[in-house]
Amino acid sequence: MALYYKIAMLICAGQVFLLALVINNSLMKRTGFPLILNQEILELPLGITVFFFNILVIFAVKNLYFSSKEAEQNKIDRLKMEQLEKQYELHRQHKHDFKNHLNVIAGLARKNDHERLLDYLSNYINHLEKDIPAFKTGLKEMDILLYAKSAEAHSKGVEF
Numbered sequence: 001m002a003l004y005y006k007i008a009m010l011i012c013a014g015q016v017f018l019l020a021l022v023i024n025n026s027l028m029k030r031t032g033f034p035l036i037l038n039q040e041i042l043e044l045p046l047g048i049t050v051f052f053f054n055i056l057v058i059f060a061v062k063n064l065y066f067s068s069k070e071a072e073q074n075k076i077d078r079l080k081m082e083q084l085e086k087q088y089e090l091h092r093q094h095k096h097d098f099k100n101h102l103n104v105i106a107g108l109a110r111k112n113d114h115e116r117l118l119d120y121l122s123n124y125i126n127h128l129e130k131d132i133p134a135f136k137t138g139l140k141e142m143d144i145l146l147y148a149k150s151a152e153a154h155s156k157g158v159e160f
Helices: 002-031 040-110 114-131 140-155
Strands: none
Touching (some): 002 040, 040 114
16 A cells, blocks of 8 residues: 555656646746746647646545555454454353353252252352343344453453
8 A cells, every 4th residue: 555655646746746847837938937848849748748647646546545445444354353353262261161150050960959059050140141241232243242342341340
């Protein structure tokens, strides 16, 4: 993208220089001052060159627009990828935690300690309902993002 900026700047600078030269020469001709370009034949090629520089500027600006749009899309894709990686880590952590909860539940069930088992399950269900809210915005990506941020805030002790 930096190359497009440099090309556009060079084209614009050349265009401005040539345009100033043509306009200045035209004004000097009208007022009777000595001409910068002594030959009027050079004015036509300079005018045509300025016209083509205008066309080149249009293409350079178009390329700048598309390359900046592509760079913005790449940035969004990179942020999505980072968020997916965080989601994967969060999923792994929850899977690990869930496995531990199941081990505790299985251990309490093997001991036939039904009262502690029911208390543990009740506390775990309350924990799921209160501490990790479910989001239903209508956009799956937004729900996941809000859930991730909520879980991250909860893990840091921040109210969300």
